[in-house]
Structure formats: C-alpha cells, structure tokens
Amino acid sequence: MKEIEKKHPLAIRWFHWINFPILLIMIWSGMLIYWANSVYKIQLGDWVLFKFFPPGFYKALKVPYRLAEGMATHFVFMWIFFLNGFLYVLYTLISGEWRYLIPNKHSFKEAWQVLLHDLYISKYHPPVKKYNGAQQIAYTAIIIMGFGSIITGIAIYKPVQAYWLTWLLGGYGFARFLHFILTIGYVLFFLVHIIQVIRAGWKNFQSMITGFEVKKTVETPKPEKEPTPVIEP
C-alpha cells in the first residue's frame, strides 16, 4: 500500500490543459493583429531599448500580412477562451477549491519567503502545502488578468457600443495597450511556471495529469502466523 495525496480534481485538470493551447492560439492570432500596427516599444529618451517586435521575430514566426486571418481566428477562439475560464471560476466557487487558491493575510509574507528561497537567497522554505503563498497570488492574478483581457478586449472590439467600458479603461488607445501588456504578462507567467514545474520535478508534474501524487510506502501489517501446534502427536 502507498499513501497518495489527492491534488487536482479532474475538472481543474481539464480546464488547465484546454486553456494551454487555446491561450496559445489567442496569443498567436493576437500577434497577427498587433503586427498591422506594432507601435509599442521600451524607450529611454531617444534610445529604443526594445521594439515589440523586431522584424526578424515576425519573419521567423510568419506573422506579416495575416491581419484578416488573425482577426477571424481571434474572434472565433475568444469564445472557447472565455467559456473555459468562466467554467473554471464557476467550478472553483462551487467546489470550494477557491479556498486553496485565494491569497490570505499570510500569503504575501509567504510569497516573499518562497521568492527568496527560489532565488537561492534564503535557505528557508515555508511549510509545503497544496499551494504556497506565491502560487496563490500567481494563480489568482492570472484569473484577474484573464478577466482583464476580456474587458479590454471588448473595449477595443466594440468601442462605440461599449463606450462606457472603453472610457473606463482609459480610452481606445490605452485599452489596446492594456490588452497587449496583459498578453506579455501571460508569456512571463508561462516562463516562470515552466521553470517552477521543472524545479518541482516529475512527480508534481504527473499530478497535473493523474490528479494524485504518491507520497510514501505504507508498511502493510503482516497477518499473524498461525501458532505451531504444541501438542505432541
């Protein structure tokens, strides 16, 4: 016998693994759209540090001149992205899973400790549990970001019909910028997520597929031997 820990409910595993390729399609089609007016850059005075994105990057990914295709794909897959995210939130609320995910008053201190530990600055790691403070903050933030992508998306998709939303988000141009920044946020989240999953090891990764993680072997109590008869024949 082995002791196992039940980690991820089946529904959460489905939501997670559906979201991965759908988000990838949204980012890719978004890039086809962004290319047509790729104006964002990191600039200090006149010195352009980084342009989103360099021509070579676009060329390598075959991005140029695919605006129509990008828009069509974006406006089809947005439904799956939205529905999957909506059902995930609904599920966590109904199942009570949200209790593990929402940060509490200890989360921020704990997240800081995790950060110092993972950057090899401190040896101390807070007690291991389902989601540590850093995870709680990250996994909650990503849901808020998803919500942000939806509302900034609507604000630039229908800026006249949803004029109040566009206004609330700082106008058409700023809403477009926020929509872009959120996407960069997903990419950064993805990179850190991958690094952490690798660091956590195969058993942890496997639990996102199987739902459980094997913890330790439990000694099975051996059945008592029958006493040998003492009676002499």
Added chain:
Amino acid sequence: MEKKTEQWSDKKIQRRTFFSFAGFLLASVGGWFSWKWFSGLPPTNNRLPELTRDVLSFNERIKDKFFSHKHLAKTYPKARAARKPRLNGFIGIKDDIDTEKWRLEVVSPTGKPSIYFQLKDIQALPKEEIIFDFKCIEGWDQIVHYSGIKFSDFLNKYKLGKKEGTNEWYKYVGLETPDAKYYVGLDIESVLHPQTLLCFEVNNQPLPKLHGAPLRLIIPVKYGVKNLKRIGKMYFSDTPPRDYWHEYGYDYDVTL
C-alpha cells in the same frame, strides 16, 4: 488546510496512472487534429472557411442585440483634430476627377432609371460636423474633423432606400467608387445612425482628392475600411452587397 490523503494499492496506482496518461495522450492528439482540421478547412471565395464565417455571423447577431442609435462615438473639441489626417488606402481614387462633372448615381432597386445628384443637392441639406476618433482596422486611431450631411437626412429628403409603397427599409446599402474598384456594403441600421455622414469637407476645407473629393462616407460606428471615399454609386438591397475587404477575408460587419 488539511491534505487529502488516501491509501492505495500499487495496482490501483498503476491503473489510475495508466488511464490518466492514456486519456491525456488521446486528448492531446484529439486537440492537435481538431486544430489541423480547423486550420485546414477549405476557404470560400471570401478567403475564410464557412465555419469561421458562421461564428463571425453569430458575433454579429450578438452585436445586433446591443446596437443602438443612442450609442454614439465620443466626440472631441475641434482643437484636438489632426491637422493632416492620415491617408491610408487609395483604391478607387487614383484617377483624376472633375468634381464639376461628378454626379452621385442612386440606382433604383426596382429597375427604374437611376437618379443623379449634384453636390449642391447634397449641400442643400442641414450641415453636420463631427470630430471623432477614427479607427483603422490595422489598429491605429486618430481624431479627425469632417463635415457633411446626415446620411439619414439624405435618404429621407429624397425618399430613397425604402421599399416601394411601404415604410420598410432595404436591409443594406451598397456604395462604390466611380470606377467601381472599391466598394462597401453597409447594414441599414449603421447607415441610419445619427453620426453617419456624407461628407464634403475635412477641417472645414473642401475634401482634397486623396481624402475622397467630392463626397465621401464617414461612418464612426465602423472601422475605416467602410468609410468609402469618392462615392460614385449608391444602391439598396436585402442581401449583403459586395464588399472589397470582405472578399479578402475580413469580417463583413466590422461594427465598432
């Protein structure tokens, strides 16, 4: 929070692990082939597959539920308008034009002879101005200042666009440049929107050639692609008129 632990036999662990991974693999392969199937769907003559168009039509029907003539594009003070509005798109306006000889042809939906309008027939209607944020489908936007007349005033004044003997509008309006190289289709609700104008001035000056002299459409509830320059012909229909960028795979509706 307490951990949910259980004690499982090795056999159970092996079985559960096997089925989970098998399911994961199947779902991944299924997902991959679904994407291959979707991206391999044959395009129609408007460059997008039927299925994609169906979803875009669905999006449009949702938009119809929210669309209202009370939803107005935000307007700005004159000082905010660009001195030199950006030029983009020269299809259908490359040839020289004699604005004196220009006429707007309105085709009769019932096969009667076309009606021809001069600029002065249009300028006879109450003048309207709009300073709004023009939005290009490429993603840029710019505050511009145009003047003209309400499209709805034009249709009402000259009794155009309604089915003969009824009070019912045709569902669509088609516009084309005089050389018919650029053309757009517009739903009637957007055409009747109070901010939809037939314009003959930009920044209070007569339209220059490349801004669409002598008469152009300004329709703030749509992307720039629908704001046809140098209108030559107008017609009405219950089916969507041909649309230049729609044929290149863009959404037909593009309502903002």
